[in-house]
Each structure stands twice: as structure tokens, then as C-alpha cells.
Amino acid sequence: MLSPKKTTLAFALSAATALLVAACGGNTNDGSPGSSTSPTSPPTSTPTTDPTQNSAISLHGIVYGSADTSVPDGAGIPITMMGQMRALFDLIRKSPDFTQVVMDLGDGSPVHVLDTNTGDKFLPGKLALGLSWILIDMKTKGDPAYADYLATYQKITTAMMTQMNGTDYTYANTSWGEYYYLVALNNFNAHGMLHEVFSDSMLATLQTRLTFCDMFGADASGKTNTCPAAGTPIDVASLNTAQNYYAVSYGIAGLRQKLGWSNPTFSSSTDASVATMGARDALLYTLTKHIRNDSTGGFSDEASNTHTTYYDQARYDRYSTLLIGEVTERTLEMGNEANLTPELKSYLRKSVDLILAQLNTNGQGFNYGRSIGPYGDTAFMEVLTAAANAGVLTQQEMQVAYSYIYKAAYRYSNFWYDPTLPTPSVNMWVKGRGTDSYRGKPRVMGENFSLLHQFMYVNAWWDKLGFNGKAPLSDADMQTYLNTKPHxxxxxxxxxxxxxxxxxxxxxxxxxxxxxxxxxxxxxxxxxxxxxxxxxxxxxxxxxxxxxxxxxxxxxxxxxxxxxxxxxxxxxxxxxxxxxxxxxxxxxxxxxxxxxxxxxxxxxxxxxxxxxxxxxxxxxxxxxxxxxxxxxxxxxxxxxxxxxxxxxxxxxxxxxxxxxxxxxxxxxxxxxxxxxxxxxxxxxxxxxxxxxxxxxxxxxxxxxxxxxxxxxxxxxxxxxxxxxxxxxxxxxxxxx
CATH class of the missing domain: 2.70.98 (Beta-galactosidase; Chain A, domain 5)
Incomplete structure (x- = not known):
């Protein structure tokens, strides 16, 4: 495994003995990042770094790099993450017909990654969000090529939202895809670009289509369900997919509300209080009950939606730990901090404790359960970032968390991302690697976008937390801390x-x-x-x-x-x-x-x-x-x-x-x-x-x-x- 050169931190602990203090929970964070611009969106200017630090050896150096997003000297990576995203944008932009874009992983079966039958029902949202990072960066820097890239973006997003007959669309875009799209819309809005990028008619289409209704109702076959007539509530217990999709629908409801869009309402045959809440709060309330009732340890049981007796339940894996991190991050990005209760923070702390016991100096995450690979690494990253923002980490743990996340980004750039493939890409499918059918190779374009977005939004949070351009703990100092963890x-x-x-x-x-x-x-x-x-x-x-x-x-x-x-x-x-x-x-x-x-x-x-x-x-x-x-x-x-x-x-x-x-x-x-x-x-x-x-x-x-x-x-x-x-x-x- 490649490892970056070890760097002594100006902000590191003042003495080695301080690292021997056992980590514990506590609200030592000096407030949470809150502003009119979501911290999950791109910055509005080139950051100023601490001249005492080598900013190349930092999370920001791996994600953004130099002012032109090139790799800074000493960063030890083949390309920045913004560079990866720009290369994907260029691959699409240069194709006469974007539906015929091919990604070749060198295994003899290239994939048409943007046709209508990739099996990726989140693809339009992933593209809208992933490419939005490039547009916002270009606009902020006054890039003369911005108009050309904007035209490509508008062409793609319009085509992917074209309605065919009845309620069918050219491309499916359900659940996660709807959430991703709404993150992009809110980020554009925060940068004053929403109405420049999208026409009023397109926004009207998106307002109608980007809802959580496909996740509720009797149809569990995957066919998109339309929202009920205005004033007709949805049964909150009718979720037709895994329990973690309550968090996806919560994110959709909150981001719609942030844009000023209305939401369908909910009802419950077992809890009348749901009917008195708006959709956003009703979904968070239901999600909290799930964690509270289905796990005495404070984790999400990912099997409890489809099985009815005690011996049928209890699938605990990556998502059981990650879910509360996603809930926290959604809560912060939609500006709903008031509902981040002590109970939710206690669940978040339990996930933190599970992760701290597994930390390492190589950026490796979960090694058991489904859908891991790079997502096993980024799950640690997302939970630790949510915890840093929610104030449940000590100052020592903040530095350890940031150092792990840097290593996860470095590992992604040098292990998961493969520049030697015919089409450079994240690799979960070839050269001896394999992933579950859920993330099959036809989804390769979308997986690049969603993984890169995770690193970009996490970097934006840590920049706001004061770590912009900061180097991580050295391997030796990180291992000294890890040696204090129980056997x-x-x-x-x-x-x-x-x-x-x-x-x-x-x-x-x-x-x-x-x-x-x-x-x-x-x-x-x-x-x-x-x-x-x-x-x-x-x-x-x-x-x-x-x-x-x-x-x-x-x-x-x-x-x-x-x-x-x-x-x-x-x-x-x-x-x-x-x-x-x-x-x-x-x-x-x-x-x-x-x-x-x-x-x-x-x-x-x-x-x-x-x-x-x-x-x-x-x-x-x-x-x-x-x-x-x-x-x-x-x-x-x-x-x-x-x-x-x-x-x-x-x-x-x-x-x-x-x-x-x-x-x-x-x-x-x-x-x-x-x-x-x-x-x-x-x-x-x-x-x-x-x-x-x-x-x-x-x-x-x-x-x-x-x-x-x-x-x-x-x-x-x-x-x-x-x-x-x-x-x-x-x-x-x-x-x-």
C-alpha cells in the first residue's frame, strides 16, 4: 500500500504523551457550520492556506489541488478529484451523442454508461450533482469555457427529464437520484446560479418529479409511484424498500422545503402525532423510532422492513452504522439543526465508537457486509465528518478523524482510482476485484460521480471546520493514538x-x-x-x-x-x-x-x-x-x-x-x-x-x-x- 510521506503538524498535539489520553465523547466543537451557503457545496473562492503547512499534503490538496485543480507538487496522487470529475465531464461533452458515451475498463466489454438501461435508477441525479461541482467552480473562477460546459449540462439534464407517455420518463430517477438532484439545485441556489442553469419550465418539471413518493405505496416492484392528490396523506409505514430509505426521503423532503417547494403529507394508523408534522419532521420522527425500536445498541436493522418475526431480523452491516451519519449530514445541509436531538447524537456517538476501534493508517474502512469496497472507506469518512459537525468528537478525535479521512482520500486516489484503465475510473469490477450486483459494472459512470461527490462535500465541511490545507497526523503519531485503543x-x-x-x-x-x-x-x-x-x-x-x-x-x-x-x-x-x-x-x-x-x-x-x-x-x-x-x-x-x-x-x-x-x-x-x-x-x-x-x-x-x-x-x-x-x-x- 502506498503511503504519503510523514509530516509533522503545526496543529498536532503538543506532546506525544497527549496522544496517550484515551478518546472519549464530548461536545467540544465550537459550534456547527451554519451559513447561507451549504458547507456541502463548492467554495466561492480559492482558499487561503496556512503558509506553515504543505497544503499539497492535505485533504483539500487531494480533492481540489492547485487553483487550476491540477496536482500540487508533493501530493503523491495521479490526478485530483476535481480533475477526475472534469475528465468525466469532458468525456460526455466531446461525444456527439451523450447516450453513446462508452467507458472501457479493459476487460473486453466496454459499457454504454449513459444509455437508458444501465440499471442505475439514480443516474440523472448523480450526473446533475457531480457535474454541478465543475460548473460552480468554473463560474466562481470566471473560466471562459463556462458557457460551453453550461450548454452541455443543460442539454443532458433536459434530455434525462424528458417525459414520454403517461408518467414514464426517458430515464428513471428514483430515491437517491432525486436526493442527489436536490442537492445540486440547492448548491446552485446558494451560489446564485439556479435560474441561470435551469429554465422556469425545467424547474417546474423538477418540482413535480423530485419527490419521495416512489418510496411509498403498495408497489414494491420498482415502478415509480406517483404522489397522491393534493391533501391526501401518505401512510408513513408504507415504505416499500429498506429502512435506510427513510433517510433518503427525509433528505428529499428537507431539501424541497429549503427551496420553498411543498411536500405531500403523511399519516399513520398507529401514531396520530405524525399527521401534525410536516413531511420533513414526520420522516425524521419515524426514522428515529426505527433505530430506537429495532436495535438496543442504537444501530439500524437493515432487514426489519421485510421480515416480521424476531428471528427474521437483525442484518447489521456498513449501513447500520452509516445511517445515523447520513441523517446528521442531511439535517445540517437542510438547516434543521434544531431537530438534531440528544438521542440522535447518542446514536451517532455509538457509530463513532464502533469506527474508532477499527481505524488504521491506510484509510481502510468496513471489511464485512455488502456494498463495501470504496464505500466501506467512505462510510467511516461520512460518519466521522457528521460527528465533527454535530459536536460529538473531542479535539483529539477531530484531528484523528481528519487524518483518517485524508488517508481514505489518498487511498481512493492511488488504490480505487485506476488511471491505467482505457477509460480512467474507479475500479470495483476488474483486475481481480468484484462487487455486489447492486453496483454492477453498467453503473460505473454513476459510481464515479457519487464517490467523488462524497469526498468533495466532506472536504467542504472540513475546510469550514478550519482544516483547509492542513496536513494529517504523521503515520507514527496516528499509530501512537491507535495503540491506545483496547485490544x-x-x-x-x-x-x-x-x-x-x-x-x-x-x-x-x-x-x-x-x-x-x-x-x-x-x-x-x-x-x-x-x-x-x-x-x-x-x-x-x-x-x-x-x-x-x-x-x-x-x-x-x-x-x-x-x-x-x-x-x-x-x-x-x-x-x-x-x-x-x-x-x-x-x-x-x-x-x-x-x-x-x-x-x-x-x-x-x-x-x-x-x-x-x-x-x-x-x-x-x-x-x-x-x-x-x-x-x-x-x-x-x-x-x-x-x-x-x-x-x-x-x-x-x-x-x-x-x-x-x-x-x-x-x-x-x-x-x-x-x-x-x-x-x-x-x-x-x-x-x-x-x-x-x-x-x-x-x-x-x-x-x-x-x-x-x-x-x-x-x-x-x-x-x-x-x-x-x-x-x-x-x-x-x-x-x-
């Missing part, structure tokens, strides 16, 4: 005393020197068959799940009557202890689920497993003792087999099986050795290709897995009271 952190999503959610749901984070290891226990009914939700360690370049796919990664996967079952939910009796420097995690899994997305609970089988995972320096050991509640003589008492796999990032050519047949040695790799007991046979194989083609199982968000070590049993019986134990031990080297 392990247990974060409960649902406390075991919660009778409404009787199964354990929690995150255990273990810090082993510079290595961060997460162990996430989440029921995830809609995703628990996929490896990123397995109850296994996740750590950079050591152990990583593959999106939207399943295999026996580090779990005892059972085959019974030609069907596959996995221990990925029904966790009970979670306990975490530290003894003599070892972190010991124990829990029980009370049933095995069929390994299929949204598998019916009637297909569970009566197997139980007691699991012990021990984390010591450079070593993780897991022991699974399996028993069956089935009576002697039942079919389940026999006909069982178990498989456990470990797939490695190490080159296959440098991987060798041990002479005992049950271990593997790795070189030039984070992993150094993997060994098992309790199995009948093991086999080492190349994992990155199958019949000459890329193996989909090998493409993780951060890169390709190259070898797989498969350990299996022959068929065996588990009569009542009998048990069988399986273990694996993974050894790894300290990160550089």
Missing part, C-alpha cells in the same frame, strides 16, 4: 437481555498491532448465505468475503441429503473475554440454515455447534463442536459430511501443502500458515481461474484470491448426545 471492542447491536430480539447480534473488533480484525455476528436473513455475512474473521489481505456468493469459507458447512446447510444465524450465549493477552470469543449456534438466499426457516435442520475463536498475536484459532438434537435412528443421525475452506490472497505458485496433509504454508503473503484438525482429507487448489476463466468466488472487493485449501469429512453419524469437533488455525505476519 478488543465488543459492540452490541442487540443486547442479550432484549426479549424482542433473543439472538445475539454484535461486532467484535480485535486489534493486533497494526492489524484490525472484525468478527461480525449478524442474522442477515436476506444475505446470511453470502460469505461477507459469515461469522468469521475479516481483515485486510488476510481473510475476506466474496460478494453475493457462498462457499465454505472458514465455517463448518454441512451436506445432508444432497443439500447444504451453514451455521450463520441463531447465535446464543455470546461471551468475549481477554486472558493473558488472548481474546476468546465463544457462542452457540442453535440451528443450521439452508445455504440459499432468503431460505425458508422450515428448512432449518436440528444441528447445534459450540464455537470458540481465540485471537492471539499473529494467530487465530477456531474450534467448532457439533452436536445433533435428533433422536437416535432418525435420518439426521447419519449421512452428514462437513467442509471448511480457506482461500488466500497469496500467489498459488508460492503456496505449498504441508507434509501432514492438513496444513498449508504461504510466502509473500499476510497469511503464513493454515492448519486443520478433525477432517478426513484436505486438498490445495488454484482458486483464481476455472477452465481458463476467472473464478467468480475469487474476486473480493479488494482483490483476487489465488489459492483454496478445502478440508472435508467422509459421511458420519451424529446420534443423540454424540459430538464431533473441527478446528482451524490461521497464522499471519505483522503488517509492514
Amino acid at each position: 478488543y471492542t465488543l459492540t452490541w447491536y442487540n443486547q442479550p437481555t432484549d426479549t424482542a430480539h433473543p439472538y445475539s447480534a454484535a461486532l467484535i473488533t480485535v486489534r493486533d498491532g497494526k492489524r484490525v480484525i472484525n468478527f461480525n455476528l449478524s442474522q442477515a436473513p436476506d444475505y446470511n448465505s453470502y460469505t461477507p455475512y459469515y461469522p468469521v474473521p475479516s481483515s485486510d489481505q488476510l481473510a475476506y468475503g466474496t460478494t453475493d456468493l457462498a462457499y465454505a469459507l472458514l465455517i463448518p458447512q454441512v451436506t445432508y441429503n444432497s443439500k447444504t446447510y451453514i451455521p450463520v444465524t441463531y447465535y446464543k450465549n455470546l461471551n468475549v473475554q481477554e486472558n493473558n493477552g488472548e481474546v476468546v470469543v465463544t457462542f452457540d449456534t442453535t440451528k443450521f440454515r439452508q445455504a440459499a438466499k432468503n431460505a425458508l426457516y422450515t428448512t432449518d435442520i436440528d444441528l447445534q455447534v459450540h464455537t470458540t475463536v481465540t485471537f492471539s498475536h499473529g494467530t487465530i484459532t477456531r474450534s467448532d463442536t457439533m452436536t445433533s438434537g435428533a433422536a437416535t435412528g432418525s435420518p439426521l443421525a447419519g449421512n452428514l459430511s462437513v467442509e471448511t475452506d480457506f482461500s488466500s490472497f497469496a500467489d498459488f505458485q508460492n503456496t505449498t501443502a504441508g507434509g501432514d496433509g492438513f496444513s498449508v504454508n504461504y510466502t509473500n503473503s499476510a497469511a503464513t500458515n493454515y492448519a486443520t484438525t478433525g477432517f478426513d482429507n484436505c486438498a490445495l487448489s488454484q482458486f483464481d481461474t476455472v477452465n481458463g476463466a476467472t473464478n467468480p468466488l475469487s474476486t473480493t472487493p479488494i482483490g483476487q484470491l489465488h489459492s483454496n485449501f478445502v478440508c472435508k469429512t467422509n459421511s458420519f453419524a451424529l446420534t443423540g448426545g454424540a459430538s464431533r469437533t473441527f478446528t482451524w488455525t490461521l497464522k499471519y505476519a505483522d503488517p509492514a
Whole structure:
């Protein structure tokens, strides 16, 4: 991993001992950024930097760069983020027909990224917002090419909002797309450009179309729902998508209100108080109740909208932590600070604490769950920025947060962004990387815009907070702070005393020197068959799940009557202890689920497993003792087999099986050795290709897995009271 040269901060802590003070929450921020110009919009002038700082080595240096947005000397990046956005604008502007714009990622299948069937239902909003940063910057600087770029912008936005027959439009633009578009409109308005960029007729079209109505109603198929007749309220409980979309609709309602546009009203059959609120406040009220009721830990349960019983709920992942950060940011950008209650700030602080335990000097974010990759990194960034603005960080934490965000921006520019592709772009799809189907390659243009916007608005906030041109903490000072964090952190999503959610749901984070290891226990009914939700360690370049796919990664996967079952939910009796420097995690899994997305609970089988995972320096050991509640003589008492796999990032050519047949040695790799007991046979194989083609199982968000070590049993019986134990031990080297 590339790392910027270490720089001593003029604003850094005055003595190294100050870094050893444990971080804690507190409202030490000197007010929140509030002005007529939203801090999420581009600045109105070239910033003045502190001459004692090297402004190239700063968040602003990576995002904006020099006055002409070129890369400043010493920044260590191939192109600024504004430069990336300008290049995308030029790609569109130079095409005779923007619907035929092609992005080529070098894999032999270029994508028409602006046609009408990319599958990106947010695309018009992403373009309107992303390209608005360029227009505002050009207008502010008096760029003579501004009129030409403005004409291109107007041509694209008009075409994408063209109504066809009935209520159908040339391009879909739902939920997030509507929110993105409204951010662009408010930013233009803050810079006095709204009526210069959009005609009155276009604004009338946008006022009609940019609503939250498509997220409510009986139709959950994705077809856009029209708003009810004026005066007819929407049932606030009729949200037809995931719970986090309450935050999207909240953002839409608030930004419409900021423009002076009216909103549909809400009603509720269970809470009459909703009817007395405007749409903005009713949505925030409902969202707060969701977090309060569906997680005793203060996190968002992302599965609770589609499942009705306690064992169906509890998907906790990146978004469970990020949601409160987005709510806070929306609240600030719409000027609704008065409703940022102590309760909401307490939820935000819990997300901060979960993130601080995972921070690192490389800018890496979430390594488990769905839709991570660069979004795993930016999720940390967004929560920490919201917390800085809401006043829930100490001054020390502010500097640590800014330093992480700088590193995330540097990592994006040098790892996620690939200038060597035929069309330079963020890369989540090629060269051994893979992402979930939700962010499929046809959405590549929109993903560039939305990621770049995240960095740009975050940079605008930190500029306003006084960090414009400031260098981050040095790696050494950052690591000194990180070394004060506990050896392990247990974060409960649902406390075991919660009778409404009787199964354990929690995150255990273990810090082993510079290595961060997460162990996430989440029921995830809609995703628990996929490896990123397995109850296994996740750590950079050591152990990583593959999106939207399943295999026996580090779990005892059972085959019974030609069907596959996995221990990925029904966790009970979670306990975490530290003894003599070892972190010991124990829990029980009370049933095995069929390994299929949204598998019916009637297909569970009566197997139980007691699991012990021990984390010591450079070593993780897991022991699974399996028993069956089935009576002697039942079919389940026999006909069982178990498989456990470990797939490695190490080159296959440098991987060798041990002479005992049950271990593997790795070189030039984070992993150094993997060994098992309790199995009948093991086999080492190349994992990155199958019949000459890329193996989909090998493409993780951060890169390709190259070898797989498969350990299996022959068929065996588990009569009542009998048990069988399986273990694996993974050894790894300290990160550089």
C-alpha cells in the first residue's frame, strides 16, 4: 500500500504523551457550520492556506489541488478529484451523442454508461450533482469555457427529464437520484446560479418529479409511484424498500422545503402525532423510532422492513452504522439543526465508537457486509465528518478523524482510482476485484460521480471546520493514538437481555498491532448465505468475503441429503473475554440454515455447534463442536459430511501443502500458515481461474484470491448426545 510521506503538524498535539489520553465523547466543537451557503457545496473562492503547512499534503490538496485543480507538487496522487470529475465531464461533452458515451475498463466489454438501461435508477441525479461541482467552480473562477460546459449540462439534464407517455420518463430517477438532484439545485441556489442553469419550465418539471413518493405505496416492484392528490396523506409505514430509505426521503423532503417547494403529507394508523408534522419532521420522527425500536445498541436493522418475526431480523452491516451519519449530514445541509436531538447524537456517538476501534493508517474502512469496497472507506469518512459537525468528537478525535479521512482520500486516489484503465475510473469490477450486483459494472459512470461527490462535500465541511490545507497526523503519531485503543471492542447491536430480539447480534473488533480484525455476528436473513455475512474473521489481505456468493469459507458447512446447510444465524450465549493477552470469543449456534438466499426457516435442520475463536498475536484459532438434537435412528443421525475452506490472497505458485496433509504454508503473503484438525482429507487448489476463466468466488472487493485449501469429512453419524469437533488455525505476519 502506498503511503504519503510523514509530516509533522503545526496543529498536532503538543506532546506525544497527549496522544496517550484515551478518546472519549464530548461536545467540544465550537459550534456547527451554519451559513447561507451549504458547507456541502463548492467554495466561492480559492482558499487561503496556512503558509506553515504543505497544503499539497492535505485533504483539500487531494480533492481540489492547485487553483487550476491540477496536482500540487508533493501530493503523491495521479490526478485530483476535481480533475477526475472534469475528465468525466469532458468525456460526455466531446461525444456527439451523450447516450453513446462508452467507458472501457479493459476487460473486453466496454459499457454504454449513459444509455437508458444501465440499471442505475439514480443516474440523472448523480450526473446533475457531480457535474454541478465543475460548473460552480468554473463560474466562481470566471473560466471562459463556462458557457460551453453550461450548454452541455443543460442539454443532458433536459434530455434525462424528458417525459414520454403517461408518467414514464426517458430515464428513471428514483430515491437517491432525486436526493442527489436536490442537492445540486440547492448548491446552485446558494451560489446564485439556479435560474441561470435551469429554465422556469425545467424547474417546474423538477418540482413535480423530485419527490419521495416512489418510496411509498403498495408497489414494491420498482415502478415509480406517483404522489397522491393534493391533501391526501401518505401512510408513513408504507415504505416499500429498506429502512435506510427513510433517510433518503427525509433528505428529499428537507431539501424541497429549503427551496420553498411543498411536500405531500403523511399519516399513520398507529401514531396520530405524525399527521401534525410536516413531511420533513414526520420522516425524521419515524426514522428515529426505527433505530430506537429495532436495535438496543442504537444501530439500524437493515432487514426489519421485510421480515416480521424476531428471528427474521437483525442484518447489521456498513449501513447500520452509516445511517445515523447520513441523517446528521442531511439535517445540517437542510438547516434543521434544531431537530438534531440528544438521542440522535447518542446514536451517532455509538457509530463513532464502533469506527474508532477499527481505524488504521491506510484509510481502510468496513471489511464485512455488502456494498463495501470504496464505500466501506467512505462510510467511516461520512460518519466521522457528521460527528465533527454535530459536536460529538473531542479535539483529539477531530484531528484523528481528519487524518483518517485524508488517508481514505489518498487511498481512493492511488488504490480505487485506476488511471491505467482505457477509460480512467474507479475500479470495483476488474483486475481481480468484484462487487455486489447492486453496483454492477453498467453503473460505473454513476459510481464515479457519487464517490467523488462524497469526498468533495466532506472536504467542504472540513475546510469550514478550519482544516483547509492542513496536513494529517504523521503515520507514527496516528499509530501512537491507535495503540491506545483496547485490544478488543465488543459492540452490541442487540443486547442479550432484549426479549424482542433473543439472538445475539454484535461486532467484535480485535486489534493486533497494526492489524484490525472484525468478527461480525449478524442474522442477515436476506444475505446470511453470502460469505461477507459469515461469522468469521475479516481483515485486510488476510481473510475476506466474496460478494453475493457462498462457499465454505472458514465455517463448518454441512451436506445432508444432497443439500447444504451453514451455521450463520441463531447465535446464543455470546461471551468475549481477554486472558493473558488472548481474546476468546465463544457462542452457540442453535440451528443450521439452508445455504440459499432468503431460505425458508422450515428448512432449518436440528444441528447445534459450540464455537470458540481465540485471537492471539499473529494467530487465530477456531474450534467448532457439533452436536445433533435428533433422536437416535432418525435420518439426521447419519449421512452428514462437513467442509471448511480457506482461500488466500497469496500467489498459488508460492503456496505449498504441508507434509501432514492438513496444513498449508504461504510466502509473500499476510497469511503464513493454515492448519486443520478433525477432517478426513484436505486438498490445495488454484482458486483464481476455472477452465481458463476467472473464478467468480475469487474476486473480493479488494482483490483476487489465488489459492483454496478445502478440508472435508467422509459421511458420519451424529446420534443423540454424540459430538464431533473441527478446528482451524490461521497464522499471519505483522503488517509492514
